[in-house]
Amino acid sequence: MARRHLEIDIPALGAIDRGQGGLGRQLADALRSAITKGELKAGERLPSTRVLADSLSLSRGTVTGAYEQLIAEGCLDAKAGSSTCVASGLRESAIAVRGLPGKPASPMPSLPASASRYGAIADRLTQLPSVPFSVAVPEGEVAMDEHWRRLGNRVRASQAAAPSGYADPQGLLALREAIADYLRRARAVRCGPENIIITEGTQQGLYLSSKVLLAPGDVAWAEDPAYPGLISVLEDRGARVHRVPVDTQGLDLASAIAACPDAKAAFVTPSHQYPMGMPLSMPRRLALLEWARRHGSWIVEDDYDSELRYAGQPFPAMQGLDSDRVVYLGTFSKVLAPSLRLGYAVVPERLTKAFAGARALMGRGSPSAEQHVIAAYMKEGYFETHIRRIRGIYAERRQVLMDTLRSELPELRIQPADQGMHIVAWLPEGLNDVAITSAAANTGIALRALSPMCSGNPQLSGLMLGFGGFSAGQLQDAVKRLHRVLNEFTHRTRR
Amino acid sequence: MARRHLEIDIPALGAIDRGQGGLGRQLADALRSAITKGELKAGERLPSTRVLADSLSLSRGTVTGAYEQLIAEGCLDAKAGSSTCVASGLRESAIAVRGLPGKPASPMPSLPASASRYGAIADRLTQLPSVPFSVAVPEGEVAMDEHWRRLGNRVRASQAAAPSGYADPQGLLALREAIADYLRRARAVRCGPENIIITEGTQQGLYLSSKVLLAPGDVAWAEDPAYPGLISVLEDRGARVHRVPVDTQGLDLASAIAACPDAKAAFVTPSHQYPMGMPLSMPRRLALLEWARRHGSWIVEDDYDSELRYAGQPFPAMQGLDSDRVVYLGTFSKVLAPSLRLGYAVVPERLTKAFAGARALMGRGSPSAEQHVIAAYMKEGYFETHIRRIRGIYAERRQVLMDTLRSELPELRIQPADQGMHIVAWLPEGLNDVAITSAAANTGIALRALSPMCSGNPQLSGLMLGFGGFSAGQLQDAVKRLHRVLNEFTHRTRR
Numbered sequence: 001m002a003r004r005h006l007e008i009d010i011p012a013l014g015a016i017d018r019g020q021g022g023l024g025r026q027l028a029d030a031l032r033s034a035i036t037k038g039e040l041k042a043g044e045r046l047p048s049t050r051v052l053a054d055s056l057s058l059s060r061g062t063v064t065g066a067y068e069q070l071i072a073e074g075c076l077d078a079k080a081g082s083s084t085c086v087a088s089g090l091r092e093s094a095i096a097v098r099g100l101p102g103k104p105a106s107p108m109p110s111l112p113a114s115a116s117r118y119g120a121i122a123d124r125l126t127q128l129p130s131v132p133f134s135v136a137v138p139e140g141e142v143a144m145d146e147h148w149r150r151l152g153n154r155v156r157a158s159q160a161a162a163p164s165g166y167a168d169p170q171g172l173l174a175l176r177e178a179i180a181d182y183l184r185r186a187r188a189v190r191c192g193p194e195n196i197i198i199t200e201g202t203q204q205g206l207y208l209s210s211k212v213l214l215a216p217g218d219v220a221w222a223e224d225p226a227y228p229g230l231i232s233v234l235e236d237r238g239a240r241v242h243r244v245p246v247d248t249q250g251l252d253l254a255s256a257i258a259a260c261p262d263a264k265a266a267f268v269t270p271s272h273q274y275p276m277g278m279p280l281s282m283p284r285r286l287a288l289l290e291w292a293r294r295h296g297s298w299i300v301e302d303d304y305d306s307e308l309r310y311a312g313q314p315f316p317a318m319q320g321l322d323s324d325r326v327v328y329l330g331t332f333s334k335v336l337a338p339s340l341r342l343g344y345a346v347v348p349e350r351l352t353k354a355f356a357g358a359r360a361l362m363g364r365g366s367p368s369a370e371q372h373v374i375a376a377y378m379k380e381g382y383f384e385t386h387i388r389r390i391r392g393i394y395a396e397r398r399q400v401l402m403d404t405l406r407s408e409l410p411e412l413r414i415q416p417a418d419q420g421m422h423i424v425a426w427l428p429e430g431l432n433d434v435a436i437t438s439a440a441a442n443t444g445i446a447l448r449a450l451s452p453m454c455s456g457n458p459q460l461s462g463l464m465l466g467f468g469g470f471s472a473g474q475l476q477d478a479v480k481r482l483h484r485v486l487n488e489f490t491h492r493t494r495r
Numbered sequence: 496m497a498r499r500h501l502e503i504d505i506p507a508l509g510a511i512d513r514g515q516g517g518l519g520r521q522l523a524d525a526l527r528s529a530i531t532k533g534e535l536k537a538g539e540r541l542p543s544t545r546v547l548a549d550s551l552s553l554s555r556g557t558v559t560g561a562y563e564q565l566i567a568e569g570c571l572d573a574k575a576g577s578s579t580c581v582a583s584g585l586r587e588s589a590i591a592v593r594g595l596p597g598k599p600a601s602p603m604p605s606l607p608a609s610a611s612r613y614g615a616i617a618d619r620l621t622q623l624p625s626v627p628f629s630v631a632v633p634e635g636e637v638a639m640d641e642h643w644r645r646l647g648n649r650v651r652a653s654q655a656a657a658p659s660g661y662a663d664p665q666g667l668l669a670l671r672e673a674i675a676d677y678l679r680r681a682r683a684v685r686c687g688p689e690n691i692i693i694t695e696g697t698q699q700g701l702y703l704s705s706k707v708l709l710a711p712g713d714v715a716w717a718e719d720p721a722y723p724g725l726i727s728v729l730e731d732r733g734a735r736v737h738r739v740p741v742d743t744q745g746l747d748l749a750s751a752i753a754a755c756p757d758a759k760a761a762f763v764t765p766s767h768q769y770p771m772g773m774p775l776s777m778p779r780r781l782a783l784l785e786w787a788r789r790h791g792s793w794i795v796e797d798d799y800d801s802e803l804r805y806a807g808q809p810f811p812a813m814q815g816l817d818s819d820r821v822v823y824l825g826t827f828s829k830v831l832a833p834s835l836r837l838g839y840a841v842v843p844e845r846l847t848k849a850f851a852g853a854r855a856l857m858g859r860g861s862p863s864a865e866q867h868v869i870a871a872y873m874k875e876g877y878f879e880t881h882i883r884r885i886r887g888i889y890a891e892r893r894q895v896l897m898d899t900l901r902s903e904l905p906e907l908r909i910q911p912a913d914q915g916m917h918i919v920a921w922l923p924e925g926l927n928d929v930a931i932t933s934a935a936a937n938t939g940i941a942l943r944a945l946s947p948m949c950s951g952n953p954q955l956s957g958l959m960l961g962f963g964g965f966s967a968g969q970l971q972d973a974v975k976r977l978h979r980v981l982n983e984f985t986h987r988t989r990r
Contacts, residue, residue, distance in 0.1 A: 025808055029683075036781065036816070069808050074744065074776035089778050108819055108845075109791045112759075114707050115849040122852030125859065127661035137660045144658055153648050163639055163832030165632045165964070166622035188524075200858030207857050212609050216711075232856055249569065264607075281569035283585045286531065296604040312564050313520055321531065324603055337658030341862040350603075354610040357617030361727055362702050362857055363695030364620065367836040367865060469660070 010034055013056065023058055028066040035075050035086055044086045046076065121232045125203075128446040130469065132478035135422050135448070137469025138337045142390045147382050152373045161372035169365035170356040171198025171344075178378035179344050183330070186384075187306060188316035190323040191346045197355045198366050201343040202304050203229045205329035206267070207362075208345060209300045210237040212354045213265045213327070221256055221266040225453035225460065227274045227302070230267055239264075243455040246273050250280030253287050261291070265298040270318050271306040275424055275453060275464050277417025279315050289318070292325045299326045305334040307387050310395045311418040324348050332374065334421060335387050340370055390468075394421065400472040401465065404479045409486065421468040424450065426461070431489055433461045439489070443481045505529055508551060518553055522561040530570050530581055539581045541571065616727045620698075623941035625964065627973035630917045630943070632964025633832045637885045642877050647868045656867035664860035665851040666693025666839075673873035674839050678825070681879075682801060683811035685818040686841045692850045693861050696838040697799050698724045700824035701762065702857075703840060704795045705732040707849045708760045708822070716751055716761040720948035720955065722769045722797070725762055734759075738950040741768050745775030748782050756786070760793040765813050766801040770919055770948060770959050772912025774810050784813065787820045794821045800829040802882050805890045806913040819843050827869065829916060830882050835865055885963075889916065895967045896960065899974045904981065916963040919945065921956070926984055928956040934984070938976045 012034040016026045034040045046052070049067060053060040067084055070076040077087045128134040138144070155161045170176070176193035183189035199205045206229065214220060216238030222230055224243035234241045242263060244256040250273050256263075266288065270280035280288070292299050301318045319328035323346075331343035347355050359365055377383050405412055405425060415424035427433055433449035440447050450462035467475055507529040511521045529535045541547070544562060548555040562579055565571040572582045623629040633639070650656045665671070671688035678684035694700045701724065709715060711733030717725055719738035729736045737755040740747045745768050751758075761783065765775035775783070787794050796813050814823035818841075826838035842850050854860055872878050900907055900920060910919035922928055928944035935942050945957035962970055 028808060029811070032777070032811075036777075065807075072807055073774070073810055074778050087778065109787070109793060111845060112708050112849075113710060114853075115846060118707060118849035118852035118856070120852070121856050122664070122848050125664070125852070125855040127663070130660055134660070138658060139660075148658070149652060152651065156647065157644060163633060163643070164834045165625055165629070165634075166828075166833045168622070169617070169620070203856070204858035212613060213607050215608060229856070229859075236856060279568070282527070282531075282565075283569050283582065286585065292604070298604060312560075312567055313523065315568055316524070316527075333661075338661045338859075339659045339863040341858065341860065350606060351610060353617050354607075354613035357613035357615070357620070358609075360620040361613070361616050361698070361724070361731060363699035363836065364724075364833075365836065367862060368834040369865070370862060 010040065012037075012039060016056065018057075024062045024065045024069075027056070027058065027063065028069045031066065031070055032073070032075055035070075040086045042086050042088045046084045046086070048083070117236075121236075124228050124232055124452075128448070131444055131446050132470045132474055133422070133463075133465035133467065133482075134446040135464065135466030135468065136333060136338050137466070139469050140471070142393050142468060144336060144386060148373075148377065148386075151376055151380070151382070152370075155373045155376050156369055158372075161369050164368065167365060167368050168356075169360035170352065171196065171366060172368060172371040172375060174379075175371045175375040176344075178375045178383075179330075182378060182383070183317075183328075183346065187303065187314070187330075188320040189328055189346055190320050191328075195323075195346050195349060195352060197345045197347060197352065197359060198371060199329075199331075199343045199345055199359070200341040200366060201333050201338070202227075202302055202329050202331045203233075205327075205331070205343055205345045206230050206233045206300070206302065208355055208358050209265070209267075209298075209327050209329070210234055210239065211358045212351060213298045213300070214239050215264075218264040219260060219262060221251075221260070221263045221268075223251055223268060223273060224455045225275060225450060226267075227269070228453055230302075234267070246276060246278070248278055249284055250278055251284060251288070253284050253291070257291060262295060263297055265300055266292070267300045267302065268318075269302045269304065271303050271315055272417070272419045274302070274304065275422070275448075275450060277415055277420060277424060279419075280318075282315075285315075285318055285321065289322050289325065292322070297325070301326050301328045303328060303330050305420045306330075307335050308391055308394055308421060309419040310391070310398065314419070319346060327351070335383075335390065336374070340374070342366060342370060342374060394468055397467045397470065397472065397475060398423065401467045401475050401479070404476050405465075408479050408483050411486075415462075422464045422466040425463050425465055427463065427486075428490075429461075431461060431486070433463055436463070436485060436489055440482065440485045443485060445478045445481050445485075447482075505535065507532075507534060511551065513552075519557045519560045519564075522551070522553065522558065523564045526561065526565055527568070527570055530565075530585065535581045537581050537583045537585055541579045541581070543578070612731075616731075619723050619727055619947075623943070626939055626941050627965045627969055628917070628958075628960035628962065628977075629941040630959065630961030630963065631828060631833050632961070634964050635966070637888055637963060639831060639881065643868075643872065643881075646871055646875070646877070647865075650868045650871050651864050653867075656864050659863065662860060662863050663851075664855035665847065666691065666861060667863060667866040667870060670866045670870040670873075671839075673870045673878075674825075677873060677878070678812075678823075678841065682798065682809070682825075683815040684823055684841055685815050686823075690818075690841050690844060690847060692840045692842060692847065692854060693866060694824075694826075694838045694840055694854070695836040695861060696828050696833070697797060697824050697826045698728075700822075700826070700838055700840045701725050701728045701795070701797065703850055703853050704760070704762075704793075704822050704824070705729055705734065706853045707846060708793045708795070709734050710759075713759040714755060714757060716746075716755070716758045716763075718746055718763060718768060719950045720770060720945060721762075722764075723948055725797075729762070741771060741773070743773055744779055745773055746779060746783070748779050748786065752786060757790060758792055760795055761787070762795045762797065763813075764797045764799065766798050766810055767912065767914045769797070769799065770917070770943075770945060772910055772915060772919060774914075775813075777810075780810075780813055780816065784817050784820065787817070792820075796821050796823045798823060798825050800915045801825075802830050803886055803889055803916060804914040805886070805893065809914070814841060822846070830878075830885065831869070835869070837861060837865060837869060889963055892962045892965065892967065892970060893918065896962045896970050896974070899971050900960075903974050903978050906981075910957075917959045917961040920958050920960055922958065922981075923985075924956075926956060926981070928958055931958070931980060931984055935977065935980045938980060940973045940976050940980075942977075 012030040049063040053063045130137045176196040180191050180193050210233050220239045224245050242260040245252045319326040328346040411428050413426040437447040437449040448464040507525040544558040548558045572580050625632045671691040675686050675688050705728050715734045719740050739751040814821040823841040906923050908921040932942040932944040943959040
C-alpha cells in the first residue's frame with residue numbers, strides 16, 4: 001500500500017511501522033521524540049485525533065490513547081474544547097536552568113576521582129582463567145558430587161527454600177546453626193548461630209570488618225606480604241595501613257609493636273599466612289592477644305583454607321582463645337566453590353547487629369536458596385565427607401606438583417607449608433615475577449606474582465602455584481611450560 | 496575401668512575421654528590448654544612419651560604425635576636427648592607486651608563508633624513479616640511457576656552453570672545480554688551488555704553508585720520523602736544530603752536548583768516516586784537533564800517497579816534521553832523474588848570498570864548459578880510472560896484493596912498512583928503513623944510508616960500498604976484489622 005499523504009508535517013510519524021504492532025506506543029514515542037527534539041514547538045497545535053487517525057490509518061482510539069499518555073507525561077496540553085497543543089511549560093524549565101550560572105553544558109560529565117581508584121581494584125582482583133596454576137578451580141574429581149545436585153534440587157523444591165521475600169541480613173538461621181556446629185568441632189571456635197553473619201566470602205568478611213571496626217584515619221596492621229584484596233579494602237576505608245613483616249613463625253609481632261603499637265585492628269592469617277603458608281606460632285598468638293587486650297584493639301582472623309591441612313593437626317582458631325576480641329572469617333570458596341559466593345564471619349555478640357546493618361546497607365544480604373542447600377549438605381554429613389575426599393585428592397596433587405618442580409625446576413626454592421590450595425615458589429635472583437607472570441599467560445598457564453603482594457621492602461620475587469583443580473598430567477605439563485618460560489627469561493637475563 | 500593413678504600432675508589430662516576417639520587431638524588440646532592457662536610453666540619438663548603413654552593407657556605413637564604437634568606450634572621445646580619441655584619463649588612475648596605502655600588489659604574492647612550507626616541501619620532496613628501489608632511477598636498465585644523450578648534444575652545440571660571458580664564481578668555475560676535486550680525494548684534504555692553490572696538489587700545499586708560517583712563531603716540530592724535505604728547509603732558515604740520536596744509532578748526541581756544547585760548527583764525515582772507514586776513529568780525530566788549537563792552532575796535513576804504499571808503506558812526511562820549522565824538501576828526483587836538478591840545497574844561505559852571494581856571489593860560479585868537460570872528464563876520468554884501474568888493479578892488485588900479501603904476506611908486519603916506493589920494512604924490529622932504501625936504489628940498486619948521517610952518538614956503521616964502477595968480475602972481481612980487499630984487510636988485521640 002502506498003504511503004498516504006500526511007495532512008500534517010511531523011516527519012517523525014513516518015517512522016511508524018504497521019508491521020511491528022504496539023501502534024499506540026509507536027505513535028506516542030514518535031510524538032514525544034519530535035517534541036523533545038524541538039521538531040514540534042511549545043504551544044504548537046496538534047491535529048485532532050480524528051484527522052491524525054485518518055492520516056495514519058490508525059484507529060481513533062489508538063490516537064486518543066497516545067494523546068492521553070503524552071498529556072499525562074506533561075508533553076501535551078489539552079486545551080478547552082478539543083484541541084491539543086504541545087505543552088508550553090515543556091522546555092521552559094530547561095531554559096530556566098540554562099539561564100542559571102554554571103559551566104556551559106558539556107557533552108560528558110567529568111569522571112569522579114573514584115573511577116580510576118576502583119578501576120585499579122578491578123585489575124587487582126581480576127580472576128585468572130581456569131588453567132594451571134590458577135587457585136580454586138573445583139572441576140572434575142574435586143567438584144561437588146551428585147549428592148550436591150540432587151540435594152539441591154530437593155531442597156529448592158521444598159516450600160522453605162522456594163523464592164520468597166526479604167530475609168534476615170545476618171543469614172539463614174539453619175545455615176548459621178550448621179556452621180556454628182562445624183566450627184566448634186573442627187576449629188575450636190567459640191560461637192553460636194547468633195554470632196554468625198553470612199557473607200559473600202572472605203573478601204566481604206574483610207570489607208565488613210573494616211567498615212565496622214575502623215574509622216577513616218585509624219591504623220590497621222596488615223601482613224607483608226598480604227592478600228591484595230585486604231589492602232584494597234583497608235585503603236578504601238581510608239585506614240592508615242602498617243605492614244608487618246612475616247618470618248618463619250608468621251607475623252613479626254615485636255616489630256609491629258615497636259613501630260606502631262596503637263593499631264585499632266590487626267588483620268592476620270594465623271593458620272596459613274597468605275600467601276607464604278607458615279602458621280603463626282603459639283607464643284606469637286598469645287602475645288598478639290595480649291597486645292589486643294592492652295590496646296583495646298581488634299583481631300581479624302582470616303582462616304581462609306584451614307580445612308586443607310596435609311600433615312599434623314591444624315592449630316585451633318585464635319578466636320577460641322579470646323572470642324571477645326577476635327572476628328573470625330571463613331569461606332566456602334575453598335572447600336565447595338567460589339561461584340557460590342558464600343562464607344561467614346563469626347563476631348562477638350556486641351557487634352552482630354552492626355555487622356548485619358553494614359551487610360544490609362550493601363545489598364540486604366545473601367540469596368537464600370543456596371543457603372538452604374548448604375545447610376542441608378552440612379547437616380546430612382556430606383560437607384565433611386566432601387572435605388575429607390578433596391583433602392586426599394589435593395594432597396596427591398600437591399605432591400605431584402612438588403615432585404615435578406623439584407625434578408624439573410630445582411632452581412626454584414619451594415616455601416615450606418603443609419596446608420592450602422597453592423604452593424609458593426621463590427625465583428632465582430634477577431628474575432622478575434611480574435614479567436614472568438605476563439609471559440606465562442601467553443603459554444596457557446596462569447600465575448600470580450608475589451611481589452605485588454609486598455609493600456616493596458624487601459622485595460620478594462616468587463610465584464603462587466595453585467594445584468587444586470588440575471590432574472597430575474595437567475600439572476606436569478604446566479610445569480614444563482613454566483620451565484620454558486623461565487628458561488627464556490634466564491637466557492635473556494644472562495645475555 | 497578405674498582411672499589409673501597419674502604419675503605426673505597435669506589435671507587437664509583427666510578430661511581425656513576414651514569414648515570420643517581422636518585421642519591424639521584430645522591430648523594435644525589438653526596440654527595446650529594447660530600451657531596457655533599457666534598450669535604448666537615455661538621450662539617445665541614433661542614426662543617421656545613412654546611414661547605418659549603408660550599413664551594414660553594410650554599408644555606411644557599417639558603421645559608422640561601430640562608432642563610433635565605442640566612442638567610445631569611452639570608450645571613445647573624438644574631438648575637434646577629425648578626430654579620435652581614447655582617452651583620457654585611461650586609467654587615471654589606476651590609478658591614483653593605487658594611491659595609496654597598502654598592501658599591495663601581490659602575484659603572488653605570498646606565498641607567502635609560505627610557499631611551504633613550500623614545497628615541503627617539494621618533497624619531501619621529490617622524486613623517485615625510475610626503478612627499483609629508487607630511489600631514484595633511472591634507467594635501463592637504470584638510466585639514463579641513450575642517452569643522456573645524445572646528450568647532451574649535443568650540449567651544447574653549443565654556444565655556451564657555447575658559450581659565453579661571466580662567469575663567476572665560485572666556479572667554473567669548471558670544475563671547481561673538478556674537484560675540489555677529487555678531494557679531496550681521495555682524501557683527504551685540505551686545499553687549493551689557491556690554497560691550492565693549485576694547487583695544484589697536496588698540497595699546495592701544505590702550503594703555502588705554512591706561509592707563510585709560521590710566522595711565524602713559531596714552534595715547529593717535525594718527526594719523528600721525517599722527510600723530509607725538510600726538515605727542510609729548517602730549518610731554512610733559521608734555525602735551532604737539535600738532533600739528535595741516532591742509535588743504532583745514529582746521532584747520539585749526549581750526548589751532544588753534555587754537552594755542547592757551544585758549537587759554532584761541526584762538520586763531520583765522518576766517512573767514512580769518512592770513511596771508516593773507520582774511519575775516525574777516530562778518538563779521536569781528535561782530540566783533535570785539540562786541541570787545535570789550544566790553542572791557536570793550525575794543522575795541515578797531508580798526504576799524499581801516500573802514493570803508493574805496498571806494504566807496507560809510507562810514513561811520511557813530517563814536513561815534513554817542521556818545515557819552519558821544517567822546511572823539506571825533495576826531489580827528482579829519486584830517481578831521475580833527478593834530472595835534471589837539480583838538486580839542490575841546500567842552505567843555509562845566510562846564507569847563500568849569502576850563499578851566492577853567497587854563490586855569486586857565488596858565481595859567479588861554475585862553467585863553464578865542463579866544468574867544462568869534467570870538468563871535462560873528471560874531468553875526463553877518466560878520472564879515477560881510471568882510479568883504479564885503477575886501484573887494482571889496485582890491489578891486485581893490492588894483494586895480489591897482500594898475498594899475495601901474506600902468502603903471500610905473512607906477517612907483515609909489514597910494517594911493517586913497507577914504503578915507498583917503498594918499504595919499510600921494518608922491518615923487523618925492527629926494520627927501518628929509510627930505509633931499505628933507499632934500497634935498494628937501486634938494484630939498480625941505489617942505496615943510501613945511514611946513519616947520516617949521524610950526529612951521532617953513538612954511532616955507527613957501515612958502508611959504504605961503492600962498488596963502483591965495476598966489474596967482478596969487476606970486483604971479484606973487485613974483492612975478490617977487496620978480499621979480496628981485506627982478506631983482505637985481515633986478514640987484515644989478524642990479522649
